Amino acid sequence: MSVRNKQTVVEETVVDYSKSPSCLDYVTTPVIVNSSNATDMKYALDDAFKKVLIQDLKFTEIHTHTDTRLLIGFAAVAFSAYASVYSYVVPFPECKLILLGCVIAYFTLNSILMLYATFVEKNVVFQGVRKDPLGIEYDERISLRVTHEPFAANYTAVFESVAAPSRVAKANVPTISSVKRKGGLNAKAGKQSGVVTLTKSFGDYFDVEGRLAPEVVARHVAASVSGCGMKLE
Amino acid sequence: MDVVRNLARQPIRRHLQQFMNFCLIVSSALMIWKGLSVVTNSESPIVVVLSESMEPAFARGDLLFLSLPTAPLAIGDICVYKLAGKDIPIVHRVLELHQDATDGTQYMLTKGDNNPTDDRALYNPGQMWIKQEDVVGKVQGFVPYVGMVTIILNDYPKFKYLALSVMGMFALFSKEE
Numbered sequence: 139m140s141v142r143n144k145q146t147v148v149e150e151t152v153v154d155y156s157k158s159p160s161c162l163d164y165v166t167t168p169v170i171v172n173s174s175n176a177t178d179m180k181y182a183l184d185d186a187f188k189k190v191l192i193q194d195l196k197f198t199e200i201h202t203h204t205d206t207r208l209l210i211g212f213a214a215v216a217f218s219a220y221a222s223v224y225s226y227v228v229p230f231p232e233c234k235l236i237l238l239g240c241v242i243a244y245f246t247l248n249s250i251l252m253l254y255a256t257f258v259e260k261n262v263v264f265q266g267v268r269k270d271p272l273g274i275e276y277d278e279r280i281s282l283r284v285t286h287e288p289f290a291a292n293y294t295a296v297f298e299s300v301a302a303p304s305r306v307a308k309a310n311v312p313t314i315s316s317v318k319r320k321g322g323l324n325a326k327a328g329k330q331s332g333v334v335t336l337t338k339s340f341g342d343y344f345d346v347e348g349r350l351a352p353e354v355v356a357r358h359v360a361a362s363v364s365g366c367g368m369k370l371e
Numbered sequence: 372m373d374v375v376r377n378l379a380r381q382p383i384r385r386h387l388q389q390f391m392n393f394c395l396i397v398s399s400a401l402m403i404w405k406g407l408s409v410v411t412n413s414e415s416p417i418v419v420v421l422s423e424s425m426e427p428a429f430a431r432g433d434l435l436f437l438s439l440p441t442a443p444l445a446i447g448d449i450c451v452y453k454l455a456g457k458d459i460p461i462v463h464r465v466l467e468l469h470q471d472a473t474d475g476t477q478y479m480l481t482k483g484d485n486n487p488t489d490d491r492a493l494y495n496p497g498q499m500w501i502k503q504e505d506v507v508g509k510v511q512g513f514v515p516y517v518g519m520v521t522i523i524l525n526d527y528p529k530f531k532y533l534a535l536s537v538m539g540m541f542a543l544f545s546k547e548e
Contacts, residue, residue, distance in 0.1 A: 222405070237405055241406040245402065245406075
C-alpha cells in the first residue's frame, strides 16, 4: 500500500522513496503488526530501519555482536550437553568433579552472555559498513541504537557514524578491514563523525490497523544518515 | 500459515538465536538440577514418595529433599536407598546399625514406619543388610502434595508430551523483550 505523503518539509531535492528497493519489497509483502503491542511495533520498526539501511543505502551489516553472543551461548550449551552425557555414562560419585566443573563453566558463560548483552551490546540494533570499491576512500561505518520505554509510544533512534579513520585517529577507531589508502592523509576531510537522534513515536510510522508506511521510514533514515555527514549513495 | 512463512523468510542468524534461546532454557534447567546434585552430594537430590509405607510421616505425592552428609547415618534417620538391580529407590527409616570391628563397614536394617515387618522381605535374596554405598541420601526436609504433579505426568505420559510441546512452542514463537 504505497501512500503518497505530501511533502511538508522543504527539501533540496524531492526524492520519491516509494520506488526505492526496500519500499518495493514492502509492496509485495506489507508489514502489518498488532498496533496495541509496543514490542511488536518496535521490532517491526527496527527491522524496517535495518532494511532501508541495507537495501537502499547499501550498508553491509556487521554481525559481530550477534556472532559473539551465539558463540558464548553455544559454548554454554556444549558444556551442559557434555555434563549430561558424562553423568549418564559415569555413575554418580565418580562423575561429581567433572560435573562440578561443567556446572561452574555453564553458569559463568551464561553470566558473561548476560553481561555482554547488557553492557557491551546495549541497545545497538544495527552496525553497518560501506566500503569504497576502489579502496581510495575510507570505510563508512554507522551504528544505530534504539531506545524505547516499555509501555510508551515513543521510539528514539540514534544514528552514529564512526569517524573515518585518519592517520591520527587510527589508534582509537577499530576498522573491520584494512583499506589501502592512496595518496597522503585524507583529502576527503569532509567525512566527519556525526550523531543524529531521531525522536519519533509509533504513530509516525504505523496507522491504526498497524500497517507500516515504508516511505516515511526511508525518508527519515535517509535524512538521519545524511545528517551524520554521509552521502546517501 | 503466516507464522510459518515469516519463519522461512528470516535470516539464518535469527533462527540460530531462537534455537539457542530454546537450548539455553533447557540447559539451565538441567544445570540447576546437576548443580543441586553436586551440592547435596546425592545422585537424585529431590524425590517423590510413591508408596504409603512411611505414613503418617510421608504420604504418597510428597516431595523429599535429600543430601548425603559425610558423617555416617544414625538410628532413626530416614534414608533413601537403592537395591542392586532395582531402579526405584526406597524411603525407609534406619532401625538397626552395626559396625564391623575389623574394617568399619556399616550394616543397616531399615523398616517403613507403616509396614508390619522390617525390609528384609524387600532386600535381594540372601541380602540381610544394606550398606553405606546403597544409600542415595538422607532425608533433610519435605514438601507435601507437590509431587503429585510428577506422579500424574508419569501415569499419563501424554500430559508430559503436551506440556513439553506447549513450552517449546512458546520458546520458539515469542521474541525476547
